[in-house]
Amino acid sequence: MNNQKIRWTIFASLFAVIVVSYIITLKWRIPTSPSVQKSYDLIESLPPSSMVIVSFDHEASSLPEIQPISYIILRHLFSRNQRVIGMSLFAEGTAIGYQTLNKLAAEYGKKYGEDYVFLGFKPQHISAILGMGESIRQVFPQDYLGNYLAEIPLMSGVENYRQIAAVISLADGDRTVQWIEYTGKKHGLTILGGFTAAMITTYDPYLSSGQLYSAVGGIVGAAEYEGILGLPGKANRALLSQTAAHIFIVLLVIAGNIAYFKRRKGGK
Amino acid sequence: MDWGAVAAGLLTLAIYSFLYRDNPVYKFAESLLIGLSIGYALVTFWQTAILDKLVYPLFSHGQLLLIVPLLLGLMMFSRFSRRLGWLSRIPLALMIGAGAGSAIPAMLYERTLRQVSNSIQPLVTAGGQFNFSGLVVLVGLLSTLAYFYFSREHKGFLGSFAKIGTYFMMIFFGATFGYTVMSRMSTLIGRVDFLLTDFLHYLK
Numbered sequence: 001m002n003n004q005k006i007r008w009t010i011f012a013s014l015f016a017v018i019v020v021s022y023i024i025t026l027k028w029r030i031p032t033s034p035s036v037q038k039s040y041d042l043i044e045s046l047p048p049s050s051m052v053i054v055s056f057d058h059e060a061s062s063l064p065e066i067q068p069i070s071y072i073i074l075r076h077l078f079s080r081n082q083r084v085i086g087m088s089l090f091a092e093g094t095a096i097g098y099q100t101l102n103k104l105a106a107e108y109g110k111k112y113g114e115d116y117v118f119l120g121f122k123p124q125h126i127s128a129i130l131g132m133g134e135s136i137r138q139v140f141p142q143d144y145l146g147n148y149l150a151e152i153p154l155m156s157g158v159e160n161y162r163q164i165a166a167v168i169s170l171a172d173g174d175r176t177v178q179w180i181e182y183t184g185k186k187h188g189l190t191i192l193g194g195f196t197a198a199m200i201t202t203y204d205p206y207l208s209s210g211q212l213y214s215a216v217g218g219i220v221g222a223a224e225y226e227g228i229l230g231l232p233g234k235a236n237r238a239l240l241s242q243t244a245a246h247i248f249i250v251l252l253v254i255a256g257n258i259a260y261f262k263r264r265k266g267g268k
Numbered sequence: 269m270d271w272g273a274v275a276a277g278l279l280t281l282a283i284y285s286f287l288y289r290d291n292p293v294y295k296f297a298e299s300l301l302i303g304l305s306i307g308y309a310l311v312t313f314w315q316t317a318i319l320d321k322l323v324y325p326l327f328s329h330g331q332l333l334l335i336v337p338l339l340l341g342l343m344m345f346s347r348f349s350r351r352l353g354w355l356s357r358i359p360l361a362l363m364i365g366a367g368a369g370s371a372i373p374a375m376l377y378e379r380t381l382r383q384v385s386n387s388i389q390p391l392v393t394a395g396g397q398f399n400f401s402g403l404v405v406l407v408g409l410l411s412t413l414a415y416f417y418f419s420r421e422h423k424g425f426l427g428s429f430a431k432i433g434t435y436f437m438m439i440f441f442g443a444t445f446g447y448t449v450m451s452r453m454s455t456l457i458g459r460v461d462f463l464l465t466d467f468l469h470y471l472k
Contacts (some may be wrong), residue, residue: 064458
């Protein structure tokens with residue numbers, strides 16, 4: 001078989017493994033990691049009607065990974081009757097954030113402007129993060145729909161970070177680092193992260209130092225959270241495919257190594 | 269019928285057709301993605317930066333102070349002129365100065381001092397127990413730093429210690445690569461989920 005055919009076979013086999021394992025439904029218990037448990041415990045411990053900022057700091061390309069995290073965290077927030085201020089520090093995250101908030105809020109019968117609001121996107125994310133510490137209305141005079149913040153009931157009495165219980169940054173890059181750097185020491189904000197798996201090692205040092213309160217990482221993190229809440233969703237289903245794909249890749253690596261050493265031995 | 273889902277499904281398949289070989293259908297989907305992304309970003313920036321922060325407050329609410337950033341912004345375009353190009357240095361200097369002023373203290377504290385202080389852990393805890401992870405952090409930190417110490421030749425103790433640093437780095441790179449593979453698999457699973465549920469309606 002030539003290289004091209006080997007490549008096609010690998011792609012087709014991997015696709016088949018993922019599709020078949022995705023169709024199969026298995027009930028399994030996923031052990032919870034300390035960081036996901038800490039995220040859950042924090043939201044549980046917040047008094048009802050606490051103000052929580054959920055920042056959609058990601059692009060559309062990372063939606064398959066971030067969406068299960070944002071869904072389960074918002075479900076938890078709305079089920080605990082917390083008030084959510086949505087925003088985005090990425091242009092592409094704006095429409096995604098607005099749609100996600102509306103969808104999840106509708107599930108729990110939440111009303112726009114009273115239980116949640118979406119402020120939209122601000123360019124120059126560092127200025128936005130710093131500015132919100134002085135006055136949220138200065139940075140976002142209007143919400144995503146063009147309503148003035150002064151006219152939105154949810155925002156009455158919300159001046160700056162002093163009224164915010166926690167910030168949840170859903171990121172596929174280093175935007176959460178900026179939340180940590182520009183609000184950590186100055187405002188002492190509690191910051192939770194929801195990341196793609198690729199970013200987990202980037203945020204590990206911030207987690208162990210306590211600068212980042214807790215994190216939910218990748219599909220696994222979302223599946224763990226779904227497990228604690230007792231709401232198995234897409235992350236739970238995707239985990240079997242994830243496991244099957246990893247096993248398949250490990251087998252390919254082993255097969256590749258065997259083929260390489262055989263060829264080298266034959267050459268000698 | 270949800271035409272949005274149909275279009276998204278067909279475009280997903282068009283993108284994956286590249287796995288077979290480069291083809292016009294893939295090229296079309298790729299160009300569409302790039303064009304839409306740039307167009308969306310451009311419109312969003314125009315609305316949130318130019319209109320919301322400058323045009324409406326200046327012309328509708330008479331905030332005359334905004335003439336200053338307007339002029340500074342226009343000065344940026346002087347780079348296109350050889351004669352007036354020097355003017356662009358003024359807004360650039362302001363941007364760099366303000367950026368460095370706000371970034372340096374924050375980064376120095378959060379990215380450097382807090383991280384360094386967390387790396388220095390007592391090897392024996394208050395309860396008298398040996399802190400093994402503290403030792404791993406200490407050896408990992410010092411040996412990795414030794415690898416990047418180029419003022420002396422990496423021979424003898426320094427060479428051996430720097431070698432240990434490379435193993436720590438390899439573990440880090442391996443973990444990062446593993447997580448990245450996991451991330452890419454999640455993206456593929458996400459598209460499979462979309463194809464099976466929203467596009468083909470095979471799953472609910």
